[in-house]
Amino acid sequence: MITDIEDYFTKGCGRCERFATADCSTRQWAEGLREVRALCLDLGLVETVKWGHPCYVHAGRNIAVLGAFRRDMRLSFFNAALLTDPRGVLERQGPNTRHPDMIRFTDVASIGALAPVLRSYLMEAMGYAAGGIRPPREARELDLPQELVEAMEADVELAEAFQALTPGRQRSHVIHLASAKSSETRVRRIMAMRGPILAGKGAQER
Numbered sequence: 001m002i003t004d005i006e007d008y009f010t011k012g013c014g015r016c017e018r019f020a021t022a023d024c025s026t027r028q029w030a031e032g033l034r035e036v037r038a039l040c041l042d043l044g045l046v047e048t049v050k051w052g053h054p055c056y057v058h059a060g061r062n063i064a065v066l067g068a069f070r071r072d073m074r075l076s077f078f079n080a081a082l083l084t085d086p087r088g089v090l091e092r093q094g095p096n097t098r099h100p101d102m103i104r105f106t107d108v109a110s111i112g113a114l115a116p117v118l119r120s121y122l123m124e125a126m127g128y129a130a131g132g133i134r135p136p137r138e139a140r141e142l143d144l145p146q147e148l149v150e151a152m153e154a155d156v157e158l159a160e161a162f163q164a165l166t167p168g169r170q171r172s173h174v175i176h177l178a179s180a181k182s183s184e185t186r187v188r189r190i191m192a193m194r195g196p197i198l199a200g201k202g203a204q205e206r
Contacts, residue, residue: 013052
């Protein structure tokens with residue numbers, strides 16, 4: 001998985017065998033990715049790379065993550081439960097996604113048409129981050145570390161696989177993460193956990 005943000009726009013995320021090939025989804029959506037990236041940077045968002053994708057940060061908080069897939073391109077929002085979505089453009093990424101959290105593009109032309117909406121939604125999210133406002137915590141069987149919540153918001157495949165794990169396997173991963181003393185260590189552990197979670201395994205299974 002990539003760690004240099006420029007690699008995403010020139011080679012891809014590094015998650016599959018199509019990395020750095022003409023068949024990579026980032027090559028198919030290169031123009032659209034450039035447009036959304038420019039809009040995010042124009043708003044003053046800080047660009048980082050997390051989970052192999054461009055992640056945009058404001059006031060120390062993740063705002064949105066950008067992704068390209070075979071059939072569409074997406075801008076997915078963190079803490080999406082706060083967004084008012086007056087234009088009704090937000091969609092759920094999957095059946096286990098708690099709130100509509102992404103704007104999906106199926107063609108590059110639609111990006112320009114939605115640019116004012118994108119700008120408005122990003123500014124709304126930035127305002128919540130600057131004000132330290134978070135959505136109310138929802139009841140869960142497990143108290144998931146914030147880094148894992150954010151990783152699953154950014155990675156629908158990871159979220160679906162984690163939800164499919166048995167409660168015991170979920171708990172083993174949460175305990176493993178909770179033992180890390182720093183957020184940076186938890187993020188690294190999540191990256192290492194992704195493969196086993198997708199394979200349906202607990203933290204101690206090999």
